[in-house]
Each structure stands twice: as structure tokens, then as C-alpha cells.
Amino acid sequence: xxxxxxxxxSFTLTIDGQDVTATVGQSILQVANEHxxxxxxxxxxxxxxxxxxxxxxxVQIVGQARLVAACATAATEDMQVVTQSPQLHDYRQTIxxxxxxxxxxxxxxxxxxxxCELQSWGQKLGVDHIDLPYRYPxxxxxxxxxxxxLDHNRCILCTRCVRVCxxxxxxxxxxxxxxxxxxxxxxxxxxxxxxxxxxxxxGKCVHVCPTGALSEKGTSVAEMVKRRQFLPYLTVMREAK
Amino acid sequence: MVSLDRLDKIAHKARESQRACDHSVNVCTAxxxxxxxxxxxxxxxxxxxxxxxxxxxxxxxSVGCMGPCAQGPCISVEPQGALYGKVRPEDAAEVVASLSTxxxxxxxxxxxxxxxxxxxxxxxxxSGRIDPEKIEDYVAANGYRALLTALTERTPAEVIQExxxxxxxxxxxxxxxxxxxxxxxxxxxxxxxxVICNADEGDPGAFMDRAVLESDPHRVLEGMTLAAYAVGATxxxxxxxxxxxxxxxxxxxxLRQAARQGLLGQRIGDTEFNFDIELRLGGGAFVxxxxxxxxxxxxGRRGLPRPRPPFPANYGLFGCPTLINNVETxxxxxxxxxxxxxxxxxxxxxxxxxxxVFALAGQIVNGGLIEVPMGITLREIVFDMGGGLPTGxxxxxxxxxxxxxxxxxxxxxxxPVDYESLRAVGSIMGSGGMIVIDDGQNMVDxxxxxxxxxxxxxxGKCVPCRVGTAMMQDLLNRFCGRQATSRDLATLRHLxxxxxxxxxxxxxxxxxxxxxxxxxxxxxxxxxxxxxxxRSNGHxxx
Ligand SMILES: Cc1cc2nc3c(=O)[nH]c(=O)nc-3n(C[C@H](O)[C@H](O)[C@H](O)COP(=O)(O)O)c2cc1C
Ligand code: SF4
Numbered sequence: 001x002x003x004x005x006x007x008x009x010s011f012t013l014t015i016d017g018q019d020v021t022a023t024v025g026q027s028i029l030q031v032a033n034e035h036x037x038x039x040x041x042x043x044x045x046x047x048x049x050x051x052x053x054x055x056x057x058x059v060q061i062v063g064q065a066r067l068v069a070a071c072a073t074a075a076t077e078d079m080q081v082v083t084q085s086p087q088l089h090d091y092r093q094t095i096x097x098x099x100x101x102x103x104x105x106x107x108x109x110x111x112x113x114x115x116c117e118l119q120s121w122g123q124k125l126g127v128d129h130i131d132l133p134y135r136y137p138x139x140x141x142x143x144x145x146x147x148x149x150l151d152h153n154r155c156i157l158c159t160r161c162v163r164v165c166x167x168x169x170x171x172x173x174x175x176x177x178x179x180x181x182x183x184x185x186x187x188x189x190x191x192x193x194x195x196x197x198x199x200x201x202x203g204k205c206v207h208v209c210p211t212g213a214l215s216e217k218g219t220s221v222a223e224m225v226k227r228r229q230f231l232p233y234l235t236v237m238r239e240a241k
Numbered sequence: 242m243v244s245l246d247r248l249d250k251i252a253h254k255a256r257e258s259q260r261a262c263d264h265s266v267n268v269c270t271a272x273x274x275x276x277x278x279x280x281x282x283x284x285x286x287x288x289x290x291x292x293x294x295x296x297x298x299x300x301x302x303s304v305g306c307m308g309p310c311a312q313g314p315c316i317s318v319e320p321q322g323a324l325y326g327k328v329r330p331e332d333a334a335e336v337v338a339s340l341s342t343x344x345x346x347x348x349x350x351x352x353x354x355x356x357x358x359x360x361x362x363x364x365x366x367x368s369g370r371i372d373p374e375k376i377e378d379y380v381a382a383n384g385y386r387a388l389l390t391a392l393t394e395r396t397p398a399e400v401i402q403e404x405x406x407x408x409x410x411x412x413x414x415x416x417x418x419x420x421x422x423x424x425x426x427x428x429x430x431x432x433x434x435x436v437i438c439n440a441d442e443g444d445p446g447a448f449m450d451r452a453v454l455e456s457d458p459h460r461v462l463e464g465m466t467l468a469a470y471a472v473g474a475t476x477x478x479x480x481x482x483x484x485x486x487x488x489x490x491x492x493x494x495x496l497r498q499a500a501r502q503g504l505l506g507q508r509i510g511d512t513e514f515n516f517d518i519e520l521r522l523g524g525g526a527f528v529x530x531x532x533x534x535x536x537x538x539x540x541g542r543r544g545l546p547r548p549r550p551p552f553p554a555n556y557g558l559f560g561c562p563t564l565i566n567n568v569e570t571x572x573x574x575x576x577x578x579x580x581x582x583x584x585x586x587x588x589x590x591x592x593x594x595x596x597x598v599f600a601l602a603g604q605i606v607n608g609g610l611i612e613v614p615m616g617i618t619l620r621e622i623v624f625d626m627g628g629g630l631p632t633g634x635x636x637x638x639x640x641x642x643x644x645x646x647x648x649x650x651x652x653x654x655x656x657p658v659d660y661e662s663l664r665a666v667g668s669i670m671g672s673g674g675m676i677v678i679d680d681g682q683n684m685v686d687x688x689x690x691x692x693x694x695x696x697x698x699x700x701g702k703c704v705p706c707r708v709g710t711a712m713m714q715d716l717l718n719r720f721c722g723r724q725a726t727s728r729d730l731a732t733l734r735h736l737x738x739x740x741x742x743x744x745x746x747x748x749x750x751x752x753x754x755x756x757x758x759x760x761x762x763x764x765x766x767x768x769x770x771x772x773x774x775x776r777s778n779g780h781x782x783x
Contacts, residue, residue, distance in 0.1 A: 072548035098708035180699035
């Protein structure tokens with residue numbers, strides 16, 4: 001007897017009132033993306049493990065008191081998902097404002113100006129000023145690597161770089177140090193990037209970074225365009241094996 | 242092999258040796274009294290007895306917490322029934338001399354007061370009465386009887402049924418029904434399951450779990466082993482706060498003794514049931530007490546929470562179904578299994594059963610550890626048991642639930658202590674910290690203290706908590722410095738909402754509580770702090 005291959009079980013649910021089909025194991029975000037319902041995300045990146053930290057993809061599920069992160073919540077049968085509401089819009093705007101005010105984001109002098117996910121979500125969600133107290137921390141720029149640069153002022157701690165380095169490149173050069181507002185991306189045991197003995201200089205971290213925090217040296221304002229095509233390619237090829 | 246007969250023998254022997262002495266002096270050597278120098282007192286007592294030639298007639302025992310921690314070092318004398326506080330080594334001779342006469346009045350603590358009389362002891366039943374480093378003492382107090390009886394005479398389902406019937410709810414803070422959790426883990430698919438005891442106690446000012454671990458560690462081991470039998474687990478972990486060296490030492494000793502007696506390990510009680518417990522020291526972060534972060538920490542990763550579901554009951558340690566309960570929750574299990582769920586459920590209120598241990602602190606006459614039946618009012622705790630505030634101070638609020646809780650004003654003092662009532666007034670039961678605040682305190686300052694704690698302890702994984710707590714802290718600083726504007730007040734309120742609703746774990750979700758509750762009951766103090774208005778210390782104008 002050949003082993004029976006279980007057919008992926010599919011079911012239906014509604015997203016913003018629209019009937020959609022999903023397969024077992026899919027997250028709400030994956031189902032929404034497949035059906036062209038746009039939910040804002042920053043820490044999520046297809047091909048990397050789920051983090052659930054940016055909280056932009058919070059959605060409401062009818063009958064549940066707490067909001068849930070669409071990236072980290074499995075879709076289930078007959079679930080009624082609401083992705084847009086005045087409340088959700090307000091929370092998303094506030095979270096974006098928090099990120100803009102947490103560190104020193106000055107788009108006009110940023111290498112990623114025009115190619116930044118934080119900036120573009122700000123534009124799409126209509127964040128046109130900051131109500132929250134700016135924090136203006138005093139942060140470093142690590143230019144010790146021959147080809148790349150890490151500017152902590154522009155980092156939003158989404159940990160995409162940490163995850164791609166660990167999960168895809170297998171180097172685990174990057175990690176997060178400190179607690180809470182003191183969080184900082186570090187190389188190895190908090191050494192200058194240029195001194196890292198584990199970094200393979202593959203550049204994946206630079207290209208998954210949603211902002212101008214990680215960039216290639218030699219780029220000037222607005223020149224740092226991120227190329228992510230490699231990620232779905234790599235993950236699909238690995239799965240196919 | 243350990244059996245009920247063998248337990249009887251151990252108990253008999255222990256009681257015999259206790260009976261061999263006419264008197265017994267019990268010295269508290271738990272952390273609070275130890276730091277008040279109870280060890281020299283114990284040594285002095287031994288020396289005095291030797292000098293008096295009474296060594297064989299009076300035993301000196303090292304025991305756990307007796308409750309009135311603020312009056313340490315505490316000792317008790319049996320059968321005389323005296324309880325002494327603030328005992329110094331110099332007092333030893335007098336205590337020894339009075340053994341057969343009347344208690345030393347100068348040192349005596351009056352135990353006929355509400356502080357003692359209103360207590361109902363289940364969790365702390367042995368605390369201060371047995372030597373926590375001797376398994377024989379625990380066995381002599383009926384210890385491990387519930388376990389062996391359950392293993393030989395009851396099915397796992399029956400054990401769970403008893404816990405369900407008891408109505409016990411988790412004592413770690415959230416109050417989730419324990420029986421329901423056990424059922425979920427028991428039903429979860431998987432051949433390997435784990436039981437974890439959460440002993441990371443991180444709330445500032447809370448020391449209930451520490452007292453249990455230092456005073457009666459075997460009770461926790463027995464509860465965990467019963468849980469393992471009930472849910473089908475073979476391995477257990479105790480995740481204990483690394484800053485509790487004495488608790489760790491006593492747990493280690495207890496684990497060794499239990500294993501030696503065959504109460505842990507392979508074929509416990511000559512049955513098919515195997516269970517081992519390993520000790521893990523905490524990572525030193527408040528958030529490591531959150532169950533998913535705690536699991537990550539045991540697995541050797543950074544202690545970061547992850548979104549739930551899946552809950553640990555289905556997907557926990559190393560991806561296996563895992564039961565995680567608090568120290569005090571486990572400490573209630575053996576009595577429930579022994580005396581029945583109905584017995585337990587006869588105490589407390591409709592939805593909150595049994596007792597709760599509170600650490601009473603702040604501006605209060607009788608500080609310390611108390612165990613009270615659920616449903617007692619806050620007023621009884623603060624004014625009757627706690628004896629009210631020190632002379633000259635006026636009550637303003639009582640803070641429950643630590644950094645996740647809130648401040649409850651005078652108007653709500655007649656509220657019965659149970660999970661729902663406390664939540665309804667903007668606080669929570671929490672793990673049992675209770676801090677009394679007098680009217681000299683500014684409530685904005687109180688809120689800022691707790692926000693500072695949350696900000697420093699936020700793991701930083703999610704944006705609302707990482708950035709939101711820091712911003713709320715910035716704003717509270719403006720209020721405390723009387724530099725705030727009315728816009729700051731609006732921003733503060735808005736941040737409270739977003740952080741509460743959008744944070745990933747309980748730390749962020751509850752971090753706004755101290756601000757929200759002080760805003761609810763003491764809004765004027767915030768208004769007074771707005772630039773150019775009023776006074777900052779909350780006093781009425783003279
Ligand atoms: C930030 C945070 C800290 C926590 N700290 C503790 C703790 O120190 N001890 C504890 O038992 N539970 C703590 N909890 C609750 C646990 O996550 C979990 O709910 C509890 O251990 C479950 O046990 P119970 O059902 O017996 O209460 C904490 C939760 C959060 C969100
Ligand atoms: S709420 Fe705070 S502690 Fe919890 S995951 Fe988010 S940042 Fe970490």
C-alpha cells in the first residue's frame with residue numbers, strides 16, 4: 001500500500017464579512033494575504049518564523065474579548081475576522097507613532113527614504129504628526145563592517161535580521177541585548193560588526209531590514225533599495241528538497 | 242519500597258522522638274527571621290539548654306515562617322504555647338528558665354488578636370510547626386499520605402475530579418480554574434508531558450511563595466507529584482527565583498530526601514508511576530514568571546513570551562503538553578486530595594474557594610504573612626488583622642496585585658476579597674502582595690513607582706509595552722515634577738488603553754493598571770500636578 005497523502009483540509013471563515021477559504025495551519029494573516037486583504041505588518045516576513053512583536057497586525061475576532069495578532073493566530077473554521085475598525089486604526093497609528101518617537105527617524109536624510117516600510121505604513125495609515133513624547137535617545141552607528149552599516153537610530157527592533165541570520169543563513173551572528181526600552185541589536189557578544197568572526201557577510205540582514213537601520217555602505221539618501229526575492233526562493237527550495 | 246505502612250513507621254518514629262522531650266522551642270529560620278539574626282538566637286538557646294542541663298528534655302527546632310515577619314526573629318514554645326518576637330540571643334536564658342513556668346511577658350506576642358485568630362491555614366498549616374529540612378516532620382504531619390493513597394486507590398481522573406470539585410483557582414495571578422487546566426493537559430495528545438511549578442515570584446513586596454518553599458517544601462513536591470499522576474506527566478521542573486538561596490537549598494534537600502524515600506523517581510509507591518523533578522534557577526527577570534517566557538527560559542533560550550494560543554497545556558515545554566501552576570496552587574493540592582474537594586470548597590465565596598496567602602506590608606501595624614479565607618473584606622484585613630495604620634497616619638488606599646494591580650480607596654474597603662470583586666474595582670487579586678498607603682503618599686508617585694518597574698522589566702519584544710511603558714514613565718515624571726500639561730493627561734490615558742489592548746503578554750496588558758486605578762480614584766492629584774496648579778503632594782491645603 002502506498003502511503004496515503006492526506007489532502008490539506010480546507011474550511012471557510014469570513015474576513016471583513018467576505019467568505020474566504022483557508023487550509024488547516026494557516027494563520028489569519030496568510031489567509032488575508034491570499035485573498036488580497038491588506039493587514040499592516042512590520043516584524044512579519046514571509047519565509048521567517050513568526051515573531052508577533054510589532055502588533056500592527058492586530059485584528060478583532062467576533063466573540064473574543066481580546067484582539068489577536070493576525071500573524072500568530074491560526075485561522076479556524078467559521079471564525080469572523082475584522083481587520084478594519086476605528087479602534088484598530090487608532091491602535092495602529094499609535095504603534096507607528098511609538099516607533100517614530102522611540103528613536104531618531106529622520107526620513108529626509110535616510111538612505112531608505114522612499115523604500116522604508118515604517119515610512120510607507122505611516123503614509124498609508126495617515127500618520128502625519130506625532131502626539132507622543134519624543135525620546136531622542138543617544139545611539140551609535142556601527143560602520144565597522146567593510147560593506148554594511150548598522151544605524152541604531154533607525155532600528156525598530158523587528159528582529160527580522162536576527163531571524164534571517166539564524167534561520168536562513170545559519171550564522172546567528174545577530175541577537176538582541178538588554179530589556180525593554182534598552183533593547184539593542186548586537187553582533188556576537190556585543191562586538192563591532194567588523195570584528196565578528198561568525199558573520200559571513202552574506203548581506204541577508206541588510207535586505208530584510210524594513211528601514212534604513214541596516215544598509216550597504218556607499219548608498220546615499222533614498223538609494224538603499226532592499227531586495228528580498230531571495231527569501232521566498234530559498235525557503236521554497238529548502239522545502240522542496 | 243515506600244508504602245503507607247512505611248510512612249506510618251516514619252511518622253511514628255518522628256512523633257516518638259518529639260514526645261521524648263517535654264518541651265520544644267521552635268525558631269523560625271525562614272529568610273525574614275534569618276535576616277533578623279534568628280540563627281544566633283537558635284545557637285544561644287541550644288547553649289543555654291546545655292548550661293541548664295536540659296538538652297535531652299527540650300528540643301530546639303528550626304522551623305519555617307510563623308507569620309508576624311515584622312517582629313522577627315520569632316520563636317514559639319510548645320507545649321507552653323508561647324509565641325515570642327524580636328528575640329535576641331541575650332533573651333535565651335530567660336526563655337529557657339521560663340519553660341516550665343509562665344511565658345516571658347516582655348517578649349510575648351499576643352496570639353488572641355485578630356491577626357492570628359482570623360487566619361485559616363491550609364497552605365501554611367505546617368509552616369512554623371515543622372522542620373522544613375526534615376521529611377520525617379512532614380510525614381509526621383500526615384505528609385505524602387494523600388499521594389500514596391491516590392497512587393494505589395484512585396485513578397488519575399478521580400484525582401482531577403477532586404480538584405475540579407474543590408473550585409481551586411490558580412494562585413499565580415490570573416485565577417484560572419486549576420481543575421480545568423489539569424483536564425486539558427490530561428486530555429492533550431502526547432506521550433511525554435511535563436509539570437512545572439512556577440516559583441519565580443517577581444512582584445515587588447511579595448514573599449508568599451518564598452515562605453511556602455522555605456517552610457514546607459515537601460508540600461509543594463507532593464502537590465506536583467499528584468499533578469503529574471493526574472495529567473500523566475513523568476518529568477517536572479521547579480523554576481525558582483535565583484534570588485531565593487534559602488528556598489533553593491531547602492528544595493534541594495527536600496528533593497534528595499523524597500528521592501531517597503522512594504517518593505520521587507521510578508515506581509513510586511510500588512506502582513507503575515514514575516516522576517522526577519529538576520530544579521531550574523530563574524533568569525532574574527520579572528517576565529520569566531510569565532508562563533511562555535518561563536518555558537523558553539527552561540529550554541535554554543531568552544525568557545521572552547510568545548503569543549498564546551497555543552497554550553502550554555497543549556504546546557508547552559519542548560513542544561509537549563505542559564501543566565504549569567504556581568507554588569501556592571500546588572501547596573493546596575495534597576489537602577484537597579486528602580480531605581476532599583467539598584471540604585475545600587466549603588471555604589470562600591461562590592467563585593473563589595479556599596484561602597489566600599497575603600503579604601501585608603506598607604503603612605500597617607502588623608505586617609507579615611497571613612492566610613485568610615476568600616471573601617474576607619479588605620477592611621478586616623487592613624484594620625482588624627493588620628491593626629490599621631501606625632499612629633498619626635491616615636488610610637488612603639491599599640494596593641493589591643503588585644505592578645499588575647491597582648489602588649483601592651477607602652470607599653471599597655468592604656469589598657470581599659475574591660477574584661471578581663477586586664477586578665471590578667480596577668485591581669486584581671494577583672499573587673498576594675498587599676501594600677497599605679497612607680495619606681502622606683502622592684498617588685502619582687505610587688503609579689510612577691510601578692510604571693518604572695514595568696518599564697525596566699518589559700522584555701522589549703512588543704512595541705506597545707516596550708515603548709509605551711517608557712513613554713508613560715516620561716509622562717508620569719512630568720506629573721511628579723509638576724511640569725505636565727492637560728494634553729499630557731490625555732496622552733497618558735490614551736497610552737494606557739493602547740498598551741493594555743495591544744501588548745503581547747500579561748506584563749504589558751496589565752502595566753497600565755496602577756495608572757488607571759489611581760486616575761479613577763485620585764484624579765485630582767494628577768490635575769493638581771498640571772503645570773502651575775495646586776500642590777504636588779496631595780495634601781489638602783492647610
Ligand atoms: C509578567 C508576568 C509575571 C508573572 N509572574 C509569575 C510569578 O512570578 N509566579 C507565578 O506563579 N505566576 C506568574 N505569572 C503567571 C503565570 O504566567 C501563570 O499564569 C501561572 O504560573 C499559572 O499558574 P496558576 O494557574 O497556578 O496561577 C506571571 C505572569 C505574567 C504576565
Ligand atoms: S508585553 Fe512587554 S513583557 Fe510582554 S512580550 Fe511585550 S514587551 Fe515583552
